[in-house]
Amino acid sequence: MKIVIIGQGGHSKVINDIILSFEGKVIAYLDDKYEAFFYQNDQYFGPISSAKYIISKIKNIKFVIGIGDNKVRKSIYERLALPTEFYATLIHKSAIISQSASIESGSVIMARTVVNANTRIGKHSIINTGSIVEHDNRISNFVHISPNATLTGSVTINEGVHIGAGATVIPNVSIGEWSVIGAGAAVITDIPAYRTAVGVPAKLKIKNVTEDVGV
Template identity: 55%
Template sequence: MSRKVMIIGHGGHSKVITDVIKSNPHLELAGYLDDKYDQIIYRNGLYYGPVLVASQFIKRLSVRLIIGIGNNEVRQKVAHKLNIPSEFYMTVAHRSAVISSSASIGSGTVVMANAVINADSQVGSHCIINTCAVVEHDNVLGDFVHISPNATLAGAVKINEGAHVGAGVTVIPGMEVGEWSVIGAGATVITNIPSQCTAVGVPAKMKVKEL
């Protein structure tokens, strides 16, 4: 029997999650919840409705949820606003993803096509491990982290809550990225990055705000 999954958010990121769900024969897409819908409708086999009806669908259809929003801060705000227990969120991975049996992945996290999560890595809840991203052995990723396409985290890297690692970034072994920081696309991180800052370039350096 297939498990029904409802995606919260109906924009670009949800399209990719839809494909992840479709790649899994034991999962079935139930529909989308987004505040652009002001009431529940049923069309072409899918439900649509506002975000705050999520709990109704858990009760009515026994669905599990995924927050399909790419922005880390918005994804966190939606999770906190809904205040739904973690067991009602689905962790999903594309069939082409490679995930070590010793890795742990939190609820609501999505692992995209051809991504890799290697041995003894810990990935938090509501994370995005995007297309072809590599999370090497012994990494620790906090909740609401986004590892963008083709980014590579070498061994024993720590990415703290809410951090965004841009497309094509490389983080060398043992480095740490602070909470809610952003690493710009293509950067190479060779030193620890503090919390709530933006770092860009090769090697990655913190951007200085213009006066």
């Protein structure tokens, strides 16, 4: 599989490792740190705006937005407005995915994760290294489940939510859109939208997450 990674920061390095795990090839990095489009050492580089040019130049390519920040990932997705079929779904070779789970385009599943039965994962979400996503979860678009987090059964994670590293969410809990759960939290009640919750058990922090999620 020939992949173009959009964004060339830390998260893109981990995505590169996913691609290497199944012997795919990164043919280009697009990042706005580049002003011009160029070819070097068997790879293309250029600004994000060169996505359509690369589509016209190279056949059978897929894109992934390799940016860990959920808001930035969504804003680039909206800016590019590429058809869904141009985005890859990337799954590390060491991940364990139930045959009854589904994962939509643009999402990335890192090394040693487990995604169990009847879980649904939306578009452009990140299931990060070593996290456990149990049965019957509903994970929306532009979500980030950080390393070593655990979503137990029938959890609902709405758009743009960030679950911090090592956090645990007990069964049947729902996390509102664009909320943030702190690293190490234990979430035992529903969390409203645009809030941050931290601690064991998780409590809402006073300050809200900004509602400005536009481009």
